[in-house]
Amino acid sequence: MTSIEDDPLLGQRVLAADLRDAWSVLDPEGRAEGFRYLTTGEAEEFFHELESFDRAQVVLHLPPVEQRWWLRGLPPDELADLVQEAPIDDRGRLLGLLDEATRKEINALLAYSEDEAGGLMNPRYARLRPDMSVDESISYLRRQTREKVESIYYAYVLDEQQKLVGVVSFRQLMMARGDARVREVMVTDLVAVHDEMDQEAVARIFAQHDLMCVPVLDANGRMKGIVTADDIVDVVREEATEDIQKIGGSAALDAPYLQVGFREMMKKRAGWLVVLFVGEMFTASAMARYADQIEKTWVLSLFVPLILSVGGNTGSQASTLVVRAIALGEIRLRDWWRVFLREMIMGAALGILLGTIGFARVFLWQHLFQNKDDASLGFYGEHYLLVGAMVTTSVLFVAVWGTLAGALLPFLLKRLKLDPATASAPLVATLVDVTGLVIYFTTASVILL
Amino acid sequence: MTSIEDDPLLGQRVLAADLRDAWSVLDPEGRAEGFRYLTTGEAEEFFHELESFDRAQVVLHLPPVEQRWWLRGLPPDELADLVQEAPIDDRGRLLGLLDEATRKEINALLAYSEDEAGGLMNPRYARLRPDMSVDESISYLRRQTREKVESIYYAYVLDEQQKLVGVVSFRQLMMARGDARVREVMVTDLVAVHDEMDQEAVARIFAQHDLMCVPVLDANGRMKGIVTADDIVDVVREEATEDIQKIGGSAALDAPYLQVGFREMMKKRAGWLVVLFVGEMFTASAMARYADQIEKTWVLSLFVPLILSVGGNTGSQASTLVVRAIALGEIRLRDWWRVFLREMIMGAALGILLGTIGFARVFLWQHLFQNKDDASLGFYGEHYLLVGAMVTTSVLFVAVWGTLAGALLPFLLKRLKLDPATASAPLVATLVDVTGLVIYFTTASVILL
Numbered sequence: 001m002t003s004i005e006d007d008p009l010l011g012q013r014v015l016a017a018d019l020r021d022a023w024s025v026l027d028p029e030g031r032a033e034g035f036r037y038l039t040t041g042e043a044e045e046f047f048h049e050l051e052s053f054d055r056a057q058v059v060l061h062l063p064p065v066e067q068r069w070w071l072r073g074l075p076p077d078e079l080a081d082l083v084q085e086a087p088i089d090d091r092g093r094l095l096g097l098l099d100e101a102t103r104k105e106i107n108a109l110l111a112y113s114e115d116e117a118g119g120l121m122n123p124r125y126a127r128l129r130p131d132m133s134v135d136e137s138i139s140y141l142r143r144q145t146r147e148k149v150e151s152i153y154y155a156y157v158l159d160e161q162q163k164l165v166g167v168v169s170f171r172q173l174m175m176a177r178g179d180a181r182v183r184e185v186m187v188t189d190l191v192a193v194h195d196e197m198d199q200e201a202v203a204r205i206f207a208q209h210d211l212m213c214v215p216v217l218d219a220n221g222r223m224k225g226i227v228t229a230d231d232i233v234d235v236v237r238e239e240a241t242e243d244i245q246k247i248g249g250s251a252a253l254d255a256p257y258l259q260v261g262f263r264e265m266m267k268k269r270a271g272w273l274v275v276l277f278v279g280e281m282f283t284a285s286a287m288a289r290y291a292d293q294i295e296k297t298w299v300l301s302l303f304v305p306l307i308l309s310v311g312g313n314t315g316s317q318a319s320t321l322v323v324r325a326i327a328l329g330e331i332r333l334r335d336w337w338r339v340f341l342r343e344m345i346m347g348a349a350l351g352i353l354l355g356t357i358g359f360a361r362v363f364l365w366q367h368l369f370q371n372k373d374d375a376s377l378g379f380y381g382e383h384y385l386l387v388g389a390m391v392t393t394s395v396l397f398v399a400v401w402g403t404l405a406g407a408l409l410p411f412l413l414k415r416l417k418l419d420p421a422t423a424s425a426p427l428v429a430t431l432v433d434v435t436g437l438v439i440y441f442t443t444a445s446v447i448l449l
Numbered sequence: 450m451t452s453i454e455d456d457p458l459l460g461q462r463v464l465a466a467d468l469r470d471a472w473s474v475l476d477p478e479g480r481a482e483g484f485r486y487l488t489t490g491e492a493e494e495f496f497h498e499l500e501s502f503d504r505a506q507v508v509l510h511l512p513p514v515e516q517r518w519w520l521r522g523l524p525p526d527e528l529a530d531l532v533q534e535a536p537i538d539d540r541g542r543l544l545g546l547l548d549e550a551t552r553k554e555i556n557a558l559l560a561y562s563e564d565e566a567g568g569l570m571n572p573r574y575a576r577l578r579p580d581m582s583v584d585e586s587i588s589y590l591r592r593q594t595r596e597k598v599e600s601i602y603y604a605y606v607l608d609e610q611q612k613l614v615g616v617v618s619f620r621q622l623m624m625a626r627g628d629a630r631v632r633e634v635m636v637t638d639l640v641a642v643h644d645e646m647d648q649e650a651v652a653r654i655f656a657q658h659d660l661m662c663v664p665v666l667d668a669n670g671r672m673k674g675i676v677t678a679d680d681i682v683d684v685v686r687e688e689a690t691e692d693i694q695k696i697g698g699s700a701a702l703d704a705p706y707l708q709v710g711f712r713e714m715m716k717k718r719a720g721w722l723v724v725l726f727v728g729e730m731f732t733a734s735a736m737a738r739y740a741d742q743i744e745k746t747w748v749l750s751l752f753v754p755l756i757l758s759v760g761g762n763t764g765s766q767a768s769t770l771v772v773r774a775i776a777l778g779e780i781r782l783r784d785w786w787r788v789f790l791r792e793m794i795m796g797a798a799l800g801i802l803l804g805t806i807g808f809a810r811v812f813l814w815q816h817l818f819q820n821k822d823d824a825s826l827g828f829y830g831e832h833y834l835l836v837g838a839m840v841t842t843s844v845l846f847v848a849v850w851g852t853l854a855g856a857l858l859p860f861l862l863k864r865l866k867l868d869p870a871t872a873s874a875p876l877v878a879t880l881v882d883v884t885g886l887v888i889y890f891t892t893a894s895v896i897l898l
Binding site for chain 2: 153331430
C-alpha cells in the first residue's frame with residue numbers, strides 16, 4: 001500500500017499506526033480516547049477500517065455530539081451493522097441520533113439477519129423509470145448523486161410497483177441517443193438475489209458471474225437494495241475463516257484471534273475437545289476388550305498409534321476436501337454416490353501404497369536387526385512375515401474406512417441441515433480411532449492367532 | 450438467482466443446464482460440441498461463467514473463425530489468463546488471432562505471474578490529465594467508453610510520465626463546476642498497490658479499505674492498470690480453498706474436486722500421507738523402547754490412543770487458529786511471543802479440564818466395575834488412583850505440548866518462508882504423537898514404577 005502524497009503530518013500518521021498496534025490491548029475507554037487524538041482525516045480513515053463491533057464500541061464511548069457526527073457519515077448498511085453490534089440497551093439511543101428517514105431505513109435493515117442478502121444490502125441505489133428519456137435519466141442521476149446514493153454506475157429501472165424490470169449502466173446511457181427511452185437501452189436479462197438468500201449463496205453468485213453489484217428483491221420482486229462486491233470480499237473471508245476454524249476443531253471465533261478474551265477463547269475451544277475426549281475414551285474400552293490378545297502378543301500394541309494415525313490422516317484429508325467442495329458448490333448432496341465411489345477407490349489405492357511401505361518397514365527391520373534378538377530394535381519374532389501381513393492388511397482396511405468416513409460425514413451433516421464443516425479433522429480422527437482399533441485387532445486375530 | 454424476464458427459449462435453458470451438469474464427465478471435444486449447440490446469448494453467459502482453464506479448452510476445440518470471435522470478446526486480463534492456461538504450443542497461435550495492440554497488452558500481462566497484482570489487473574482504465582477542465586474530462590471519458598475501458602466510474606489522473614497523481618470518481622466530476630480543473634477536484638490521498646504485490650496482500654487491502662477498485666503501479670510509480678473487487682472475490686475464494694486443503698493434509702488441488710482426475714488426485718494426496726506415515730513409524734520404535742514397561746504393566750497400553758488424541762486435537766485446533774490468523778494478517782511473525790504465552794496458558798487450562806475428566810473416568814470405572822474383577826470392564830487394580838494420576842498428568846503435559854507445537858509451527862514455517870498452512874492438522878498430530886508417547890511413558894514411569 002503506498003500513499004501517493006507525502007503527508008506533512010507525519011506525527012499523526014505515527015499516532016494512527018500506534019493506535020492500530022495497541023488496539024488489541026486497549027480497553028474501550030482507551031480506544032475511544034486514542035481515537036479522539038487523531039486528526040479528522042486520520043480518524044475518518046481509521047474509523048472506516050474498523051469492524052462494526054469496534055466501531056460500535058468507539059462511538060458509544062464518545063461524547064453525544066461526536067456520536068451523531070460519526071453515525072451520519074456511515075452508509076445505511078454499515079450503520080445497521082453498527083447498531084446491531086451495540087448492546088441492546090444502547091440501540092434505541094443510537095437510533096435516536098438519526099433523522100427520521102434514515103431511522104426508518106435502518107429499522108427495515110435490522111429486520112434482516114446479518115448473514116442474509118437483506119442484511120448486507122444498501123437500500124440507497126440509483127433508480128429510473130422505463131419511460132424516461134436518456135437525457136432526462138442523466139440529469140436525474142446527477143441529482144440523485146447528491147443524496148448519497150452509493151453508486152450511480154448502475155441505475156435500476158423500476159415500474160410503479162417498485163418491481164425491477166431492467167438495469168442500465170451509466171456507460172450505456174452515455175453512449176445512447178439522448179432521446180431514446182430507458183426501456184430501449186436497459187438490459188432485462190439480469191442476475192438478482194432474494195433478500196433472504198444466505199450470504200454464502202450470494203457470494204457464490206458473485207464469483208460465478210464476476211459481478212460488481214447485484215440487486216436484492218423481496219418475495220414479490222420488489223427491489224429493496226443493492227449488494228456490492230466490496231461487501232462480498234468480506235463475506236468470503238469471514239465464511240472461509242469460520243470453516244477453517246471449524247475444520248480445526250473449534251467453534252468459529254467471530255473475532256480476530258488476538259482480540260478474543262481468555263474466557264471466550266476457552267469456551268470456543270473446550271467444547272469440542274471435551275466431546276472428542278469423551279468419545280476417544282471408548283478407545284480405552286476397546287483396548288481393554290483386546291487385553292488378552294495384547295498380553296499374549298504384546299507386539300500388537302506397538303502398531304496401535306501407526307494404524308490409528310492412518311485412519312486419522314486419510315479421514316482428515318477426505319473430509320476437508322469434501323467440506324470445501326460442498327462450500328464452493330462444486331458438489332451437491334445428490335453427488336454423494338459419486339464421491340463414495342471415487343473415495344473408495346482412492347482410499348484403497350492410498351491404503352495399498354501405505355500398506356506396502358508398512359510391510360517394507362517390518363521386513364527391513366527384521367533383516368537389519370534380526371541377530372540382535374532385541375525387541376526394542378524391531379525384532380518381530382519368527383512370525384515376522386505374519387506381523388508384516390497384519391500391518392499391511394490393517395493399514396489397507398483402515399485407510400479405506402478413514403477415507404470413506406471422512407468423505408461421507410460432511411454429506412450426512414448437510415443432510416441433517418448441520419454445517420458440513422463440523423466434520424472437523426479431529427472429529428473424523430476420533431470417530432475413526434475407535435473403529436480403527438476394532439479393525440486392527442480383528443485383522444490381527446484372523447492373521448496371527 | 451432469479452432471471453427477471455421469462456425466457457421463451459426454455460429448451461435452450463435446459464440445454465445449458467444439462468451442459469453444466471454433464472461438464473465434469475465430458476471430454477474436451479464433447480464440451481466444445483455441447484457449447485456450439487447453445488444460442489449466442491446462452492453461450493456468452495456460459496463462457497463467461499467458465500474458469501480460464503475450461504475456456505482455453507473450449508476455445509482450442511472450436512473452428513478458427515469462432516476462436517477469434519470468443520477471444521475478442523474477453524477483457525485483456527481474462528484473455529491473458531486463458532492464454533496462460535493453453536498448452537505452450539497453442540499459445541502463439543492464439544496470440545496470432547488478436548490484433549497488434551491487444552497482442553502487445555497481453556504479452557505485457559503475461560510477464561507477470563498469475564498470483565501477483567500485475568497478473569490480476571486490467572490494463573485498460575479511464576485516464577485524465579490534471580489540467581483538463583471538468584467539462585473536457587466528461588466528454589473525453591464518454592469517448593473512452595467506446596474503447597472497452599472496463600470502468601469509467603473512477604478516472605485516474607496521470608502526469609506526463611504516466612505517474613499517478615490522483616483519482617476522480619465520475620460522480621465527483623458530475624457534481625463539480627464545468628470549468629474547474631481536474632487537479633482541483635481529484636483526490637490525492639489514495640490507496641494503490643505495486644504490480645508485484647502478492648494477490649493475498651492485495652486482497653487484504655481490499656478487505657481493509659472496502660475498495661471496489663485499486664490502481665496498480667510499477668516500481669517507478671507509473672500506472673499499469675486496475676484491479677477490481679470482482680477479481681478479488683475469486684482470489685479470496687481460491688486462497689481460502691488452498692489453505693483449507695493444506696490444513697486437511699493434502700496439496701492444493703488447483704481445480705474443482707470432481708474435475709481432478711484419479712492420477713492427479715493421488716499425487717496431491719499420497720505425498721503428505723507417505724511423509725506422515727513414515728514419520729508416524731517412529732511411534733512403533735518408541736513403543737518398542739517401552740516394551741518392558743508395557744509387558745510388566747499392560748494397563749499402560751490401554752490409554753495410548755486416548756493420550757495421543759489429546760495431543761492431536763489440541764494441536765490441530767491451535768495450528769488452524771494461528772494459520773488463519775496469520776493469513777488474515779491478524780498476527781505477524783513478531784507476535785509469536787504473545788501467541789506463545791496465550792497458548793501456553795490455554796493449553797494448561799484445556800489440559801486441566803480434560804485431565805480432570807480423565808481422572809473421573811478412571812475413578813468411576815473402578816467403583817462401578819470393581820467387584821467384577823474383570824480388566825476388560827475397567828478394573829485398574831489396587832493402584833487405580835495412581836493410574837488416574839498418571840492419565841491426568843499425561844493429559845495435562847500432552848495438551849500443553851500439543852497446543853504449543855500447533856501454535857508455533859506455523860510461525861516457524863513462515864520464518865522459513867514456507868506457507869504456514871503447511872502446518873496441517875495431520876502434520877501436527879503426527880509430530881505430537883511421537884513426542885506424546887515419550888511424555889506418556891516418562892510420566893508413567895515416574896508415577897507408577
